[in-house]
Amino acid sequence: MTAHVHHSHHGEALNQAARDAMARSGEQWTTMREAVFTALASFDRPASAYDIADKVSADQGRRVAANSVYRILDLFVGANLARKVESANAYIANDHPDCLHDCIFLICDSCGATRHIDDDRLSGGVRAAAKAAGFAPERPVIEVRGKCGECEAQ
Structure with a gap:
């Protein structure tokens, strides 16, 4: 990553x-x-x-x-x-407003906890796919819904 x-x-x-x-x-x-x-x-x-x-x-x-x-x-x-x-x-x-990048959110459907991660390969791939389709991406939104580790363990 x-x-x-x-x-x-x-x-x-x-x-x-x-x-x-x-x-x-x-x-x-x-x-x-x-x-x-x-x-x-x-x-x-x-x-x-x-x-x-x-x-x-x-x-x-x-x-x-x-x-x-x-x-x-x-x-x-x-x-x-x-x-x-x-x-x-x-x-x-945004606890690091001096750094501009695409965010990936991991959202727990059970407790609502939301974690932000960075993965330039993934967000870069989304941007590249959009450009290849003739689209100018401004702000990719990547959200993954599921269960956090704490809720999954319950």
């Missing part, structure tokens, strides 16, 4: 990496964007815009609309701060 070598960030280092990535993309790091990113990063599983809106609302003591969160999440995906798990319509924080 060919894997990217990247440094994963956590806590304040992740927030700083997110701020830096937004600045590189020419976007501002607003109070609301920071609140949405902090909420997203706090989940240990993919979170929907509604989950994130509820968390931000509770943290701020005022109602935040899911539509506002969706717009920010779209911006985060474009800036490589978040990844969308398409089959679940949910998002995870």
Whole structure:
């Protein structure tokens, strides 16, 4: 398996990496964007815009609309701060936003745990197949559904 070598960030280092990535993309790091990113990063599983809106609302003591969160999440995906798990319509924080690559998600149908792995051969093969078919791939989405090791052992 060919894997990217990247440094994963956590806590304040992740927030700083997110701020830096937004600045590189020419976007501002607003109070609301920071609140949405902090909420997203706090989940240990993919979170929907509604989950994130509820968390931000509770943290701020005022109602935040899911539509506002969706717009920010779209911006985060474009800036490589978040990844969308398409089959679940949910998002995870990208703990290495300084590394742009295709992700492969392993999603447990039993507990919902989602693991991200890198395999340049697989994602490169998908890109090459798309190009050979006359298609310009922008963002391959590779998701594998099944059971994680913990659920499989039960």
